[in-house]
Amino acid sequence: DAGVIQSPRHEVTEMGQEVTLRCKPISGHDYLFWYRQTMMRGLELLIYFNNNVPIDDSGMPEDRFSAKMPNASFSTLKIQPSEPRDSAVYFCASSFGWTGGYEQYFGPGTRLTVT
Amino acid sequence: AQSVTQLGSHVSVSEGALVLLRCNYSSSVPPYLFWYVQYPNQGLQLLLKYTTGATLVKGINGFEAEFKKSETSFHLTKPSAHMSDAAEYFCAVSEKSGSARQLTFGSGTQLTVLP
Numbered sequence: 686d687a688g689v690i691q692s693p694r695h696e697v698t699e700m701g702q703e704v705t706l707r708c709k710p711i712s713g714h715d716y717l718f719w720y721r722q723t724m725m726r727g728l729e730l731l732i733y734f735n736n737n738v739p740i741d742d743s744g745m746p747e748d749r750f751s752a753k754m755p756n757a758s759f760s761t762l763k764i765q766p767s768e769p770r771d772s773a774v775y776f777c778a779s780s781f782g783w784t785g786g787y788e789q790y791f792g793p794g795t796r797l798t799v800t
Numbered sequence: 801a802q803s804v805t806q807l808g809s810h811v812s813v814s815e816g817a818l819v820l821l822r823c824n825y826s827s828s829v830p831p832y833l834f835w836y837v838q839y840p841n842q843g844l845q846l847l848l849k850y851t852t853g854a855t856l857v858k859g860i861n862g863f864e865a866e867f868k869k870s871e872t873s874f875h876l877t878k879p880s881a882h883m884s885d886a887a888e889y890f891c892a893v894s895e896k897s898g899s900a901r902q903l904t905f906g907s908g909t910q911l912t913v914l915p
Binding site for chain 2 (some may be wrong): 791
């Protein structure tokens with residue numbers, strides 16, 4: 686398996702622009718997680734899905750952030766409008782809920798820079 | 801609610817020396833416990849996990865961790881550090897009960913290996 690795939694790997698945009706981050710989970714995994722990592726705040730869970738349904742979005746910082754999972758093999762995280770404080774590395778992770786171990790497999794991340 | 805505390809945000813060891821990274825957790829139910837490693841500009845990679853059974857868990861790259869319920873600890877060790885072990889290490893916990901599948905991560909420990 687190719688693992689969790691994220692695109693783009695790097696994104697540089699100007700304040701006010703819309704940003705869309707993409708994720709393809711590992712085939713067969715039924716949980717998908719979006720995280721944000723910064724030096725100041727560490728690793729933060731933003732939202733997670735089970736069987737394409739959002740389960741907990743309490744970590745989404747503001748209404749400017751939205752996430753969708755239209756099917757089992759694709760998810761997006763959108764920021765509109767983007768602000769400099771959104772600059773961070775965004776990770777997608779997936780897991781298979783019935784293995785009993787709950788381990789998550791992470792993608793390589795998208796480094797977002799908002800100028 | 802569950803939480804994870806990693807003692808020491810930075811740890812330095814000499815090549816060949818023992819590596820000890822500390823992790824304490826709190827959980828209202830028996831936990832699943834994990835150690836992840838993050839190399840520069842990469843996603844998190846699972847090192848090892850504890851679910852049930854043997855409390856001494858062996859992982860990749862010669863690392864191991866021991867679950868000590870009485871001490872609520874899950875410290876990570878490696879007998880002899882290698883330069884390639886330099887990375888950031890995250891301890892994480894997940895509760896076994898309920899439908900939640902989130903991991904709660906510690907704040908991370910940056911390991912430096914000195915020649």
